[in-house]
Amino acid sequence: MRTATVILASSLALAATVPFGASAKPGWLTGTFVYANLCTDPDAGRLEGRRVTLRRSPNGNGVLFETAAGDKTAPIAADALSIDDTTQQISFTVESADGPLHFQGTAAADVLAGTISSGSGEQPLRLRRVLRSHERESCQAARLDPNATGSVN
Numbered sequence: 560m561r562t563a564t565v566i567l568a569s570s571l572a573l574a575a576t577v578p579f580g581a582s583a584k585p586g587w588l589t590g591t592f593v594y595a596n597l598c599t600d601p602d603a604g605r606l607e608g609r610r611v612t613l614r615r616s617p618n619g620n621g622v623l624f625e626t627a628a629g630d631k632t633a634p635i636a637a638d639a640l641s642i643d644d645t646t647q648q649i650s651f652t653v654e655s656a657d658g659p660l661h662f663q664g665t666a667a668a669d670v671l672a673g674t675i676s677s678g679s680g681e682q683p684l685r686l687r688r689v690l691r692s693h694e695r696e697s698c699q700a701a702r703l704d705p706n707a708t709g710s711v712n
Contacts, residue, residue: 588615589615589616589617590614590615591612591613591614591615592612592613592614592615592666592688593610593611593612593613593688593689593690594610594611594612594613594666594670594671594686594687594688594689595608595609595610595611595686595687595689596608596609596610596686596687597609597610597625597627597632598696598697598698599696599697599698600698601697601698604630605627605629605630606627606628606629606630606631606632607627607698608626608627608698609624609625609626609627609684609686610623610624610625610632610686611623611624611625611662611671611686612625612634613649613666613671620640620642621636621637621640622636622637622640622651622653623635623636623637624636624637624651624653624660624662626655633656635653635654635655636653637651637652637653638651638652638653638654639651639652642666646665647665647666647667648663648664648665649662649663649664649665649666649671649673650662650663650664655677657677657678657679658677658678659677659678660675660676660677661675661676661677662674662675662676662684663676664684668688669687669688670685670686670687670688671684671685671686671688672684672685672686
């Protein structure tokens with residue numbers, strides 16, 4: 560009985576130290592989030608588009624950026640990555656064969672949207688979150704998507 564009283568008193572004391580109305584800090588779940596617009600050009604038979612894979616973990620976050628290169632993609636790990644859990648703002652830099660690429664935008668549950676910049680200028684990038692690969696689907700169908708942007712190389 561004494562143990563139960565001590566536990567109850569400790570619980571009440573702890574509850575008294577938490578401000579009234581306090582709630583858990585909202586944040587993203589851990590896991591892997593894939594945003595992509597990869598598809599296959601039916602005339603040339605080659606891949607087009609991009610894919611960004613965001614890995615969230617308590618042990619650290621990471622980004623893989625991929626651009627279609629013929630019949631495959633060329634993944635590049637981000638050198639610099641910044642994520643703001645409150646605003647969902649994300650920025651990262653990758654070192655491509657053509658020089659550094661920098662992305663700055665927002666990663667939401669359904670879309671990664673922002674601006675990608677390189678030595679040749681800036682362009683909008685909007686990639687839908689995908690649950691399975693669409694890279695073998697025809698680009699003709701992908702171009703009809705009103706949420707797609709002209710971010711294909």
